[in-house]
Amino acid sequence: MFRLEARTSTPAWFNLALPLIAIAATLILCSGLIAIAGAGVIEAYGVMLSASLGDSYAITETLVRAAPMIFTGLAVAIAFRAKFWNIGAEGQLLAGAVASCFVGAIPMPGTLAMLLMALAGATAGALVALVPATLRVKFKVDDVVSSLLLNSVIYYALMALIEGPWKDTFSGYPISPPIEDSANFPVLIEGTRLHLGVIVALIAAPLCWFLIARTTLGFRIRVTGENPEAARYGGINVQRVLLSTALLSGALAGLAGVGEVGGVHFQVMSDISPGYGYSGIVVAMLARLNPLGVVPAAIFLAAVMTGAEAMSRATGVPAFLSDVIQGTALLAMLVALLFTAYRIRRVGAQT
């Protein structure tokens, strides 16, 4: 007989080992699908790896795709640290994209435009995240459901814009007018799509880590999440901490949208996010809610996504494998996390 037994502390190497075990389990499980599709497992994963991380151009493409997931991953990680269950990063990202597209279409000097785009996008995302947080603090409304449902509200608002006032009158396509050329984020390496926003995302991660690990607000966020009673007893205004966390989380998710508008698409369309907000949850869980872990986790998912397209062309295995990998990785990580709370112990058969 085996039984689960509560664990009081976890060894440090767990933080690194658990996501790696989860990812390994995911790749093994998903290799079954590759086999069903009639391709060689090693070959398929090999193409995936080389097409996403094999040369410098591939790496830049992977980083471009990782950037929005770094932001949404940070947004989710910080929110979950305070046990503010923000499932709404997708809607906050879309709000950020719309707001930055509004600002980016106004003619002004490039640097100013980019700063204001970031400001507008972060503000829009923060305001969207403030809704479920306020409802929870003031009315005790469950934040999981309210933040999730807001995603649909924001999505339809975006659709109303691009099929209404923003609609391209010339082609009739439901896409917004492009932002000003001067507002396009500068490309850092000639011949690639590596834009300024990617660097901002890479810098944002250590900044968030510093905020969580080394500042008073970060301390309050952690205590509020771990033990709200103790936080209250210790004189922390838990409600205010939740609202601050929501603002921060929403702003980060909003920045994900800003990067997609300013650095990749230069306009807004209905499929500007292929679910980066939900991927943020996968990223945050793989990172064990540590902002520093968000970067490798986001790069992993991005590599799977870019690699899957090449794998599909080379082997005929549908590129949707990346979606399966993403879902499996989240579930595998959740199971792996059990080992931080429990250990499996062998117990003698009872007579």
Added chain:
Amino acid sequence: MSAVFEQIFQVGFLAAIVRIATPLAFATLGEMFSERAGVLNLGIEGIMLLSAMAGFTAASLSGSLWLGVLVAVLVGALMGALHALFTVALGLSQHVCGIGVTLFSSGLAYFLYRLIFGQQSVPPSIDGFKPVPIPLLSDIPILGPAVFNQFTLVYMAIIAVPLAAFVLYRTPWGLSVRMVGENPRAADSAGVSVMATRFQAVILGGALMGLAGAFLTMAQFNAFTFGVVSGRGWVAIALVVFGRWDPWRSAGAALLFAFVDALQLRMQASGLGHIPYEAFLMLPFIFTIVAMAFMSRNAVAPSALLKPFRREER
């Protein structure tokens, strides 16, 4: 005003409401059973998509629509069991698992569909269910052709609502479901197996979500597209809250949403589109969020929702 009135009382309009409400009613009842037992199932969006795909595939390969429905229901139940395994047996956080189940199921649906049917310019379609008029009842003016000349699955949905209410409120199993959702510790003391009951409720819920998916690809659209569910699962989550976790109210909420949706489609088609149709699609979500703020004082949600139960932790 009279023009609007005439539109509303057209037979086609009423029939459209019933058809739109049917998959939502199945999905909403499914989510309701799960939540009444204390398990939020955010996997609903993905479970509906995977069931829709599996049912369509089975029907198109075998030529039997009812086999397709059966497969969709079994796949839904299986995914419900997966969600229950994570959230009930392992006690993992329900919202994150639900998102995981949705990501996994939708990914699998896309992958398998592309693998089986390849990339075609025109998506393959099937000869879907045909309306089956009910003798006598279908002769009632207006209501008859709208409600009693429908697909068999529609009649099943109409029967499912009182049946769900009966099961939930009038059977010992329904009592157990409500007990484990309200106070699992008390249920455990009374000799009700919390784990078994929750498993059963989440699996039943998944099966109903599977029926919803089956309706979409085998009666409503007769084809599978990647956007075939397009947020209907999230609508069901909203409708359960809006319907206060009650089968009758939830079904009523589904009808209300279907009315607004059908109206929106009519207005789009008739070119009366001064108001963007997205405004209508947003309504159920906004209403639900506002309703949650008002309802929170009455505490109508199952008390143990989102809370895993471990027997040892007394």
